Amino acid sequence: MSIGIVLVVVAAVxxxxxxxxxxxxxxxxxxxSRLRDRFGPEYGRAVEATGSRRxxxxxxxxxxxRFADLExxxxxxxxxxxxxxxxxxxxxxxxxxPEAAVHEADELVAALMRDRGYPDEGHEQRLRxxxxxxxxxxxxxxxxxxxxxxxTHNAATTEQLRGAMMHxxxxxxxxxxxxxxxxxxxx
Numbered sequence: 001m002s003i004g005i006v007l008v009v010v011a012a013v014x015x016x017x018x019x020x021x022x023x024x025x026x027x028x029x030x031x032x033s034r035l036r037d038r039f040g041p042e043y044g045r046a047v048e049a050t051g052s053r054r055x056x057x058x059x060x061x062x063x064x065x066r067f068a069d070l071e072x073x074x075x076x077x078x079x080x081x082x083x084x085x086x087x088x089x090x091x092x093x094x095x096x097x098p099e100a101a102v103h104e105a106d107e108l109v110a111a112l113m114r115d116r117g118y119p120d121e122g123h124e125q126r127l128r129x130x131x132x133x134x135x136x137x138x139x140x141x142x143x144x145x146x147x148x149x150x151x152t153h154n155a156a157t158t159e160q161l162r163g164a165m166m167h168x169x170x171x172x173x174x175x176x177x178x179x180x181x182x183x184x185x186x187x
Contacts, residue, residue, distance in 0.1 A: 140167035
């Protein structure tokens with residue numbers, strides 16, 4: 001075998017390796033971008049929790065696989081209107097009984113999650129399940145839960161309670177809209 005043929009074969013193998021590596025990097029970037037877009041702030045939270053970007057991405061992929069097996073359903077129009085009316089009553093109650101209103105808002109959001117089909121397998125699992133379709137609203141929900149916990153010990157200020165109501169409303173609206181930003185819902 002001549003040296004020229006060997007050089008051509010080595011160059012071809014090197015080119016295949018470089019192209020394969022570049023394709024792998026491109027696929028990894030697209031995957032990372034897709035996960036960041038889908039999970040929003042939850043992507044960073046997962047990276048922080050796992051200590052590694054790769055481990056976080058495996059965790060987020062696992063969440064997506066689990067979510068695909070869940071039977072999450074949209075809220076029918078009539079039921080959506082009932083939920084909207086119930087929210088208005090909770091909001092009106094805030095004026096006279098802010099802590100009770102926050103507690104009722106928490107219960108209403110939990111009921112809506114159950115009606116949508118989100119399983120109640122514990123607090124952390126619920127957050128992981130919600131993160132797949134409601135990642136951007138989830139940070140507000142976490143903040144509302146924090147204030148709700150404070151309110152059970154009468155340690156939340158009225159302003160914190162007001163903020164919790166707004167945060168619950170963010171997830172509530174997102175759940176009613178099927179996790180899609182307002183104005184982009186499919187017919």
